[in-house]
Amino acid sequence: MDQRDSQILIPEENGNQSAQMSKGFIDGDDPARIARTEVIKGSKYPSHERIRTIRPSRKALESVSPGLLKATDAMLAPPHGGSRIWFYTKRALIGAPLATSQAEHERLTKVKALAVLSSDAISSVAYATEACMGILIFAGLSSLHMILPISIAIIVLLAIVAVSYSQTIPAYPGGGGSYIVAKDNLGTNAGLIAAAALLIDYVLTVSVSVASGVQNLSSIPFFHFLNAPHLEAFLDVGLVIIITVVNLRGVRESGSIFAIPTYFFIVSAFFMIAVGLFEAFVLHHQPLVASFHTINNQAVHATEGISVFLILRAFASGCSAMTGVEAISNGVPAFKKPEAKNARTTLFWMASILGLLFGGITILTLTNGIAPDPSGTQTVIAQLAAHIFSGPLAFFFPLFQLGILLILTLAANTSYADFPRLASLLARDNFLPHQFAFRGDRLAFSIGIVSLAIMASILLLVFDGSVDHLIDLYAVGVFLSFTLSQSGMVLHWWRLRTEQKSWLRSAIINGTGALTTALVAIIIASTKFVSGAWIVVILIPLLVLMFMGIHAHYKRVERERTTNIPARPADIKHLFIVPIAGMDRVSIQSLSYARSITDNVIAVHVAMDSDDEQRVRAAWKQWRPNIGVDEKTELIIIESPYRSLTRPLLTYIDTVHELYSDYTLTVLLPEFIVGHLWEHILHNQTALSLKAALLFRPGIIVTSVPQHLPSRMQDMPEPLPTP
Amino acid sequence: MDQRDSQILIPEENGNQSAQMSKGFIDGDDPARIARTEVIKGSKYPSHERIRTIRPSRKALESVSPGLLKATDAMLAPPHGGSRIWFYTKRALIGAPLATSQAEHERLTKVKALAVLSSDAISSVAYATEACMGILIFAGLSSLHMILPISIAIIVLLAIVAVSYSQTIPAYPGGGGSYIVAKDNLGTNAGLIAAAALLIDYVLTVSVSVASGVQNLSSIPFFHFLNAPHLEAFLDVGLVIIITVVNLRGVRESGSIFAIPTYFFIVSAFFMIAVGLFEAFVLHHQPLVASFHTINNQAVHATEGISVFLILRAFASGCSAMTGVEAISNGVPAFKKPEAKNARTTLFWMASILGLLFGGITILTLTNGIAPDPSGTQTVIAQLAAHIFSGPLAFFFPLFQLGILLILTLAANTSYADFPRLASLLARDNFLPHQFAFRGDRLAFSIGIVSLAIMASILLLVFDGSVDHLIDLYAVGVFLSFTLSQSGMVLHWWRLRTEQKSWLRSAIINGTGALTTALVAIIIASTKFVSGAWIVVILIPLLVLMFMGIHAHYKRVERERTTNIPARPADIKHLFIVPIAGMDRVSIQSLSYARSITDNVIAVHVAMDSDDEQRVRAAWKQWRPNIGVDEKTELIIIESPYRSLTRPLLTYIDTVHELYSDYTLTVLLPEFIVGHLWEHILHNQTALSLKAALLFRPGIIVTSVPQHLPSRMQDMPEPLPTP
The missing domain is CATH 1.20.1740.10 (Amino acid/polyamine transporter I)
Structure with a gap:
């Protein structure tokens, strides 16, 4: 039990007592960001703590009663950037926001x-x-x-x-x-x-x-x-x-x-x-x-x-x-x-x-x-x-x-x-x-x-x-x-x-x-x-x-909108498809995410030429034993002689979806997030166009794994275990 | 073992034999959509068949060897719509696409x-x-x-x-x-x-x-x-x-x-x-x-x-x-x-x-x-x-x-x-x-x-x-x-x-x-x-x-892009947040999806007024025992007196993410897909703006659960089990 646990976790038997009793605070440099929470420990899942209720209280959220929070006016101002300027301009023009309860006064x-x-x-x-x-x-x-x-x-x-x-x-x-x-x-x-x-x-x-x-x-x-x-x-x-x-x-x-x-x-x-x-x-x-x-x-x-x-x-x-x-x-x-x-x-x-x-x-x-x-x-x-x-x-x-x-x-x-x-x-x-x-x-x-x-x-x-x-x-x-x-x-x-x-x-x-x-x-x-x-x-x-x-x-819309996921968790059989560009850090992390959910994981790589195919297969063999992706995850390589990336992937996903219609199919896509607009054109928007196409297929769930460029040194990723 | 299984599944010991041997066909009205696959049965996971390799062969994909597919020129033409017209216009103007292997002739x-x-x-x-x-x-x-x-x-x-x-x-x-x-x-x-x-x-x-x-x-x-x-x-x-x-x-x-x-x-x-x-x-x-x-x-x-x-x-x-x-x-x-x-x-x-x-x-x-x-x-x-x-x-x-x-x-x-x-x-x-x-x-x-x-x-x-x-x-x-x-x-x-x-x-x-x-x-x-x-x-x-x-x-980008997911599946502790608009069909299905992955699921509802809060709480109590979402999933309601939807949600998600930084946080968002552009303005783009904001937070994974209006009667969803 680390320091955080000792302060914010409360044994299950106290779980229903009021929030007033559970005001534990985490040490932190910014007191405004301190949060008080209520978490239940000692569940029957040994490897996972069970998180029951989390009631944060930044300045922006206020705890009213267990399970009920209230947004305060501190949350109205966006934290930074253009939207903050817009917020204050708007405030100067039309005045401070009014709470719904003030309607009577209006x-x-x-x-x-x-x-x-x-x-x-x-x-x-x-x-x-x-x-x-x-x-x-x-x-x-x-x-x-x-x-x-x-x-x-x-x-x-x-x-x-x-x-x-x-x-x-x-x-x-x-x-x-x-x-x-x-x-x-x-x-x-x-x-x-x-x-x-x-x-x-x-x-x-x-x-x-x-x-x-x-x-x-x-x-x-x-x-x-x-x-x-x-x-x-x-x-x-x-x-x-x-x-x-x-x-x-x-x-x-x-x-x-x-x-x-x-x-x-x-x-x-x-x-x-x-x-x-x-x-x-x-x-x-x-x-x-x-x-x-x-x-x-x-x-x-x-x-x-x-x-x-x-x-x-x-x-x-x-x-x-x-x-x-x-x-x-x-x-x-x-x-x-x-x-x-x-x-x-x-x-x-x-x-x-x-x-x-x-x-x-x-x-x-x-x-x-x-x-x-x-x-x-x-x-x-x-x-x-x-x-x-x-x-x-x-x-x-x-x-x-x-x-x-x-x-x-x-x-x-x-x-x-x-x-x-x-x-x-x-x-x-x-x-x-x-x-x-x-x-x-x-x-x-x-x-x-x-x-x-x-x-x-x-x-x-x-x-x-x-x-x-x-x-x-x-x-x-x-x-x-x-x-x-x-x-x-x-x-x-x-x-x-x-x-x-x-x-x-x-x-x-x-x-x-x-x-x-x-x-x-x-x-x-x-x-x-x-x-x-x-x-x-x-x-x-x-x-x-x-x-x-x-x-x-x-x-x-009210009557008919739907998705194909079963309503009971026990009825869901997961099947994950993870398109990968190679065995880079993010692909490995995405595969690990998928494998932590189900054994039914298929990695797919679209190869532009046979060099590409050899390279990815070799990297796959090298990495597989070292990281969590074990032999249960199979690699499928699609050769694309016409250099199209999205079309073969979509066809493959469609075929799998059609064939295993009783599985709940999730496609894991990396989404690369860049801060500047000009940086966008430097990245092929393959994932985005793939996602747009996939979302139109009923019953395929799309998970975006966002990737970022760390802006500070302390955010730099640790090196992966070497093969 | 259903009919599909008997035709397309091959016992594990034959798995490495060539694809030529495994040409099982599924009965279907469209022969072009028939797929031959290779699936391995009898894994140690009793409730889930283990899917090892799926090699589809629509006309568009050709099986070369186990784990290797090849995209054919049949996949080049988009199946329908404006992109198909564009494809044929382009073809008329600049000629049929050439395979990479034809480069020598050029x-x-x-x-x-x-x-x-x-x-x-x-x-x-x-x-x-x-x-x-x-x-x-x-x-x-x-x-x-x-x-x-x-x-x-x-x-x-x-x-x-x-x-x-x-x-x-x-x-x-x-x-x-x-x-x-x-x-x-x-x-x-x-x-x-x-x-x-x-x-x-x-x-x-x-x-x-x-x-x-x-x-x-x-x-x-x-x-x-x-x-x-x-x-x-x-x-x-x-x-x-x-x-x-x-x-x-x-x-x-x-x-x-x-x-x-x-x-x-x-x-x-x-x-x-x-x-x-x-x-x-x-x-x-x-x-x-x-x-x-x-x-x-x-x-x-x-x-x-x-x-x-x-x-x-x-x-x-x-x-x-x-x-x-x-x-x-x-x-x-x-x-x-x-x-x-x-x-x-x-x-x-x-x-x-x-x-x-x-x-x-x-x-x-x-x-x-x-x-x-x-x-x-x-x-x-x-x-x-x-x-x-x-x-x-x-x-x-x-x-x-x-x-x-x-x-x-x-x-x-x-x-x-x-x-x-x-x-x-x-x-x-x-x-x-x-x-x-x-x-x-x-x-x-x-x-x-x-x-x-x-x-x-x-x-x-x-x-x-x-x-x-x-x-x-x-x-x-x-x-x-x-x-x-x-x-x-x-x-x-x-x-x-x-x-x-x-x-x-x-x-x-x-x-x-x-x-x-x-x-x-x-x-x-x-x-x-x-x-x-x-x-x-x-x-x-x-x-x-x-x-x-x-x-x-x-x-x-090459050196530093990263996401916070651990590289080994065993190291991943899942935590799911499911924002819900009410206890509608899609919310229930989304909760079911999250619960099928982990017990650590938090449903969040932003209430505009106390009527709204009462309504959702009542529906929650009524539905919970009937569907897979059991008492392990807790409902958090955030009152939003200033009628903002995304800001309180984002603050809540940020707080949870900050507090449980050793968990891999996934936010499940419904994404409503409409066919016509004019229909877009009829839906508040809350999910989209939320997603855009979330993707800029390193380490938060966003899963889109697409919802559709079924276009044919047979796609109509079955009614959910009534509470």
């Missing part, structure tokens, strides 16, 4: 949740009115007053959808996204369609909102230089990277960072509306609808008459105000407890803010008679702000512009909250790669966040920052997912009709939501089909097919 | 060797005279007559070098390249310098000769369209590829293919000289030196006076006629037997042809008073041919032009013969990656051929086909290697002075060669230093450093 307060989850919806007030008027103006300036009834219709629709979703939240406190609700109630396919529509929507939202923020910035005279070719696109991608890094810091922190600009916009927008209403109705007693005029009184020629179709198109365009309304209902688990109650309150606040801002801006547009700029240089909301903040209030105009700019860019952030969560749900259900379900260092779904950023950046680079025409694409998806979700809720209440008294009321509310959003979806699809909605109509089924393919693969 | 006859090994040298007569005159003309037309003494000096130098090399050939019948001779006699460094100089020379020769061939072609009016941007460079690379493919077909076949154009040029050049001499001295009785005139009598202004430096520069330029003279001496082993005698004869012929052609062309240039074209549109040799082949002989002019074009392009082919051979010698001596020493399918050094082609193509593409200015680079290298080789020979004879009577005569011949070539090397280096020779002066030491780095690495 929840959002209502104030932060409103900022994170409604920036998309609220930002749409910056362009929804203009989108609507941009269609109406085809029938001339005089038809612009139709904005009032259309806006009222949109606000009513918003109220219906909000009430609908406020019913979904308590029914699905685990996150009532359209995917979950549709899948639960309408079946997997409906769920996948909703999910596909939403994923597309999220990617488009990021691209479009970031690009429109930058476009707004570059339209300010001071920033005109941004119009240089490709500069905008790169600025867009830069912004996407910043938003991505902030989101990788975790939900709570991104909430803190992005709350400020969101509230800044909300406050400044309400301030503008208050000032505008005061000016219009208190100071000047204006009529509700003034006569419209364009900037510099540019002429506007009506290109078509006012028609139901035109009004429907205008309504469909105005519905862009509704994108992002589902975000809160999707994100219930991100709220602090009580989740459902907090989410409902936040939803109420969001819908109210959105409705009031949209309504207020529409009314002020009417009273000030502001029409879209035919030259496209100034947005309706900018004209309005310039109108209202004139004279002594002119100081507020640039501040309000800054607010618009920030909220437009941050609309992207809502997608960053919802895309990764939806992707993680899909991954959990085997519809996306499982990586999407893993929480990263900061408990955010890192893969989802990074994937979203990559796809949005690709869109921005491909379209060189001009993604306006993508706006038409995504309203279809949004309303499709609304409809699926609301219809699902109707079925949900129908199922609960015996248990819940108020089921009918709830079903009617969700039914109204479903009908109206379905109507809007049809309107948008039909009016916008040619200008882009068709792309979504093609993409959604493709995505659904992808989900299904992934699902089928995972199911098959 | 030798060259003198006629073919002359074509292959002297095309470089002989092609230089097409430009050497002009290169020389191009310098002289700086001193005006009147100084061009200096071409006569300079040419005589060059021919004398050629004679000295040729005689020198004809002494090297019998002294080094294994290939007396400058590398070997210098290394043997002057030391490794001198050898490496010579090798570096030659390798650079070969790459430059390929680029320059192919490019000049194409340039000559595009200067013919019909082919002017080739001057389109980048077209020439692509044509150059296309030619390089063709020459490469032909060379990959093997030395003999490339000799046959390329002999025709070489002899075509030699014959047509001699014909031109004969006609020219007849016209000049028989028909017209011209004086030897006519007065020079340029095309269209364009004015030539002397920019400098005639000086020793100018004459030396002209001489240095003319020495480009000498490049390629060493090729035959390098290539002795490529000749049919008797190699040395055949090589000497071929060298004599080459030097004579080269001397006669160069001399003849110089004389005719003088008698016809031809000066280099100041506009550079027509070469001196083309002017000369146009002069001579005038009137009724005009028919021969385009034929002669074709001959020049072909020989210029084929000069590259000499490098294709010498570069791979030199690289293989360097690889054999551990100065280049060993791949360079392997003979490919057609017994050619494929890697060397392909490397040469790639480097030459890169040069051509980078310089867009204009590689004229590279010509200055390589004469330094050529003469440096001449000098080293000849000096080495002087020392060689000195060493043999007691054994060989004629040593002094030989030493004097080689000494004269060494002195003159050293002088030329100095002249070239000093006159051409600024215009490019400096690049070679930098490149050579860099290459030598690379050779030494590679050598140091290989030496270290």
